[in-house]
Amino acid sequence: MIVGNYQERAQIEKEIFTQLVEKLNDKHYRQYFCRWFLKFNTLLLDGHGRMQLTQEQQGGNLQLPPSNSLSALFRDDKKRAEVRRIVHDAFGLYFVIDPTDLGKLKVRLSETPPSNDIQERGVHADAVIFHSKAKKIDDLSDGAKAFTGIVLELVAGDPMVLMIDEPEAFLHPSLSYKLGKEISVTASAQSKKIFVSTHSSNFIMGCIQSGTPINIVRLTYSQSVATARLLPSEKLLQLMRNPLLRSTGVIDGLFYEAVIVTESDADRAFYQEINERLLKHSPERGITNCLFINAQNKQTVHQIIRPLRELGIPAAAIVDIDVLKEGGQPWSNFLGSGFVPHISQKSLISIRQEISKKFIELNIDMKRDGGISSLPNDEKEAAESLLRQLREYGLFVVPNGELECWLKNLKASGHGPKWLIEIFEKMGENPELENYTKPEDGDVWDFIGSIKEWTSSVSRKGIPAKIQQAI
Structure with a gap:
């Protein structure tokens, strides 16, 4: 612990303040003062240190x-x-x-x-x-010892700056939430500054729900590139005021290397299972350390994608092909959530209009009649180009229609949750049995594989350029 005892600190404060109060305009004195302040007014609470605070x-x-x-x-x-x-x-x-x-x-x-x-x-x-x-x-x-030690020092301790490493260690998630809330409220009441290193979304939610302004800095290190991104308190407050974002657990995404956002819970469950099988049997195509969450529909996917990307998190969207029906603001929102440049959006808007018009002219149900594969060659080529451009920005459209178009060879019937239950039954549970479906070339396996390529690429498009490399 980097802290002097109470008598030592009081004496040093009296002496140093007397000498420095009139000299702080000098750069060297300012540096000396900062070093003194950090030494005698900062406390590091690591796992061992906070439990020691409760000893006799x-x-x-x-x-x-x-x-x-x-x-x-x-x-x-x-x-x-x-x-x-x-x-x-x-x-x-x-x-x-x-x-x-x-x-x-x-x-x-x-x-x-x-x-x-x-x-x-x-x-x-x-x-x-x-x-x-x-x-x-x-x-x-x-x-119990760690929780009590932190609270004890926070309330009664002298240091005005506390650094806490992994406060959620040894704690049940509900206690992590409570600790985050109490730390925020108490620190604010006593004008103390708290720096916390954490991997707990429960702890962060406790801090947020306290109503105390907090800043989050997300640190990443991938493929030899270190980054840091700030989420200021005012932006964080905007996120948590949104009921959709609170209910989907968007804060959990802070602790994953990638997030996949789907339209519904059935979509989420299916694509997550596909990814799990890829990771087990074809790991080069599976997405590691990935969180799957769902919106309420395709119109709300953008509300989840955009804030995650602003944090530097590669958040990919999976939507059915009828997103091409959505013109006007819904289409603009979709492209905007992928941070597609405005100049590029103009051409994509025009292409979408023409493709949608062709489906209508040919009386083709784009979701149930095979998606872009049902279009004539020229229009099909244009549609493939559109979907390819969207994929470059992490916006993935099911090319052949909707969720139920995948794994047709298993002949699952129904729609939505009913289809999901049947397809899972037909996919099997035991990898040792013949009826267990393993990854193959093509179909949904390659679709998830293409998402893996985007999420793992350092040069991927669609992430706003506010990430700062750590020094």
């Missing part, structure tokens, strides 16, 4: 400034009550500090709250009996 500590001389956070908390009834509230909400037990081992302070969790501050802080018979019935925190889980 010296009570010290109560007539002198406290020498540690537990001693400071023991003297402050208001802050101790706040820690007790947070811990009780998390574990259903009451945080108390036991001073009955004279000269030492120990953290315990009690099934009942102390009747008053004297019962907790005293050393008389009633206090001894009360603490003897409470559980030693050393006997509880690592999660």
